[in-house]
Amino acid sequence: MAHLKVCSPRPNGDVFREDRPCPSPPFPSLPTSNPDPSAVSPESWARGEDATRDIVSKIQPTLVTHQARKEVIQYVQSLITSNVGCQVFPYGSVPLKTYLPDGDIDLTAFSSANIEESFVTEVHAILKGEENNEAAQRLVKDVHCIDAEVKLVKCIVQNIVVDISFNQLGGLCTLRFLEQVDHYIGKDHLFKRSIILIKAWCYYESRILGAHHGLISTYALETLILYIFHIFHSSLDGPLTVLYRFLDYFSKFDWENYCISLNGPVCKSSLPDIVAEVPENGGDDLLLSEEFIRNCVEMFSVPSKLCETNLRSFPPKHLNIIDPLKENNNLGRSVNRGSFYRICSAFKYGARKLGWILSLPGERIADELNKFFANTLDRHGTNCQTNDKNDALSGGLEALNILLELGGDFDNHCLNLQYGPYFPGSATSPPLLPSPPLSPQPWKENPWGVTSEAVQFHQNINSQTNINGVAWGAHAYHANDSTLSVAAFRGEKKKPRGTGTYIPNAVVAFLVPIESIFGAAIL
Template identity: 50%
Template sequence: MPEMSAFLEMEDLQEELLTSPSHTSSSSSYSSPPNLYPFSIDAELWLLAEERIQEILCTIQPAIVSEKKRKEVINYIQRLINGYYGIEVFPFGSVPLKTYLPDGDIDLTVLGHQNVEEDLARFVCKILENEDQDSVFEIKDVQYVPAQVKIVKCSVQNIPVDISFNQMAGLSALCFLEKVDQLIGKDHLFKRSVILIKAWCYYESRILGAHYGLISTYALEMMVLHIINLFHSSLCGPLAVLHRFLDYYNTFDWDNYCISINGPVAISSLPEIVAETVENDGDELLLSPEFLKKCREIYSVPITALETTGHEFAIKHLNIVDPLKDNNNLGRSVSKGNFHRIRCALSYGAQRLGEILTLPGHCLGMGLEKFFINTLERNGKGLRPDVQVPIHAFGCGKSEAADLSGDYDSYYNGLLYGQCYHDYTLPVTAQFSPPSPPSQIPSRSAWDVLCQYVQGKGNLVYQWGTEVFVPRLPFCHPYASQVRASTFSTDEGEKSRGTGTYIPERVCSF
């Protein structure tokens, strides 16, 4: 669990972030791609290009109507499952982070006892299958995926929903990424860049989707964060981040290095994570190693009885270090064949975007539209896959984009709730009343909840305002007599399938 001192130091680090110098851990130098900055393109012309990219972003980033609909679906699933089991369901991933594409799914995790995930997943399937089909929220295509990470998949009002169980790492990543976006600022430069690059990876190059042996969404977010952390002073907008992203990873030495937020790490140095210095226009790191260390202390998931310790970083074809867990390779989903496909896509993308940026002013905007031709064909005609009402089409000069600010306190409270739940699991014979769900607890900041937790650590009962919080008993449901008292052994190396969006079967070639 996070300690009070770590939380206080995190607050101090936030204030120091933009004023204190940061340095990498090694004096060695990684040979970065040729420096193309500052651009030869005229500054005013570049600003116009960023404005055109923002118009494209407005067709794919969260819209007000899509935000409303997705929240309604989340609330519906939460009520449905809580009604049967009295357990909590939390969103994580790109929907609460507000970096989802119109085709993106909703990721939810159910917090329950860790030795009954399979049974709980099957019962959730029954609840969804037996739900009243006359309901406004039409549920279709319910499917149980009996992988190591148990998942229930379904579609609610044509939005794909993935329900997992005890995915605390997803809640941790959500808190971390929301905090990082706040610290980077620049009108949500991180989130807007993630949306733009996800769109290119998904619609144009088809290289996004961990369950297809491609890049996971979280891995892609770390790749974007690596770029912003190293080159932040020369990045004026999402187009600049995309250009640097393609140019940098096009020539990255994946055979000898892996990606970490603080810079490339020589594979030969593993398991020690030593980031090497990059020629980065004289920039100092935006996110210091001290800041990231405090993030690991606050957001990292405690080791449970089901996890085995001592696992080393598993070298794959594309290697990306999880900032919250050094031995977790976020690129492990990428297969050998797809690794070559990804490199080809990055090379092609870097070449094409470079050519577009050399076009005269009257052709530049059209060139950028052609670079995102599939994106606009799919989403720019006034319809979104995740809403049932028309929206403004691309090029009309109007926007219905939603605010990208997330609810950090809510995300952090969810993470604390999950940590409390799993740290203080009571035996079956204990007799306590179940706690009130979060919706009935007075709204409190993450600071208040953390103070309450640290002050009461070691006790079995915690006081939250006028409500009493006690650890939950094993879930109760209509089929409780069928629950098997079994335990499961998991392999940490293949625990996550990533949070990439659904990839259409048609794949473009380069």
């Protein structure tokens, strides 16, 4: 597979979207196979992870990028809720804090299911009117509808692409699930940092990410990454290790004959029955217990719509990835046949190339990793993002470039999931969700962490409330120790959180009047 390079950098003010790729000169010939990850020396891993930390710092969300997206979200929420009288919530990579610098914003608006068609038309008209409004507070353009399996109103606000879907409770459930997993894994948000790195490689270097282009969807990629943690968690200490395990494993996976599920490979010949085979490690050292997975499915599975009372079986396609929360949902359904071969080739090439880099003398590893992420660094390498203590204390513009703390906003995720689909008049009561589970292992001192001053700065600029009176992006980060019960997930006694981020108890953090949740205008 030829290495792809972006032909020209994005000019200032251009829209966050893909550029046209063009082939760059081929790399020197590579070995026909890559070394086993366990054969890489500790020194090579140390050098590689050190270089990877610098790469991730160029693309990890910062306070300024998060604040910009927060303002766009609040603006769109205000437009829709003030004109239609509904609830609009963010989901996906922005609230999860795993978006790339070019990432878009995913929102979902809730209304009565029997008026969804007219609801889509109303939202489109509202945004179209704002596009034509010369006095609009924000620059809105390119408003249009996409009549696909999931209906979307798509637009660009302040040069950030915004996708608005309707009644997509699944997006909120997935967000909550991935936050649970990140805290279960711990290690200073290793799961999220790995998502950011692997997304960058898939998007900028290999051009295999993007369901709307017949490629891998973001949730499908996150599920594949989760599988790597599930099987190999004891050997994963940094994002580069996760990336190499990811490429090594899925470059050798028999996609022609098997589906992948969190419980192990599933032979396609067994379908429609989902019969998982024993994972490669024998199933003796899995990260997530059966109880954890079962409880997540019970809490975060989306109830079937009335038109789906006759549940369909898993629909096999080319790249078959079973949704951990809904086993008849194929997360790889967006991948067409041509893209399937491209993805498999990318995995094989990436594994061989990265394996070759990790086999080099230590002093060469950093330079070669920078070449491995050449497109990423060409596009974003000049954005100096630092969490330097002096910058955080200065209060100037430089302080806005400190890296965003990756801890999840559990209070708002929980609130959105509880109240999002339960508009006034609904016969269904909101579910009760537990506090987040803890990491099963103490967090280590890690150079990826931000300074306490940076966290305090983050807290100060993100503690505002949105138009509807509900805080979005507000966090309570403290250095103190804390314990929370996770019996519902792990069946174990409480364990100290170590030095990790304190997560406030969701039970007391959002005791707000119902008017603040739904808005007085629609009660």
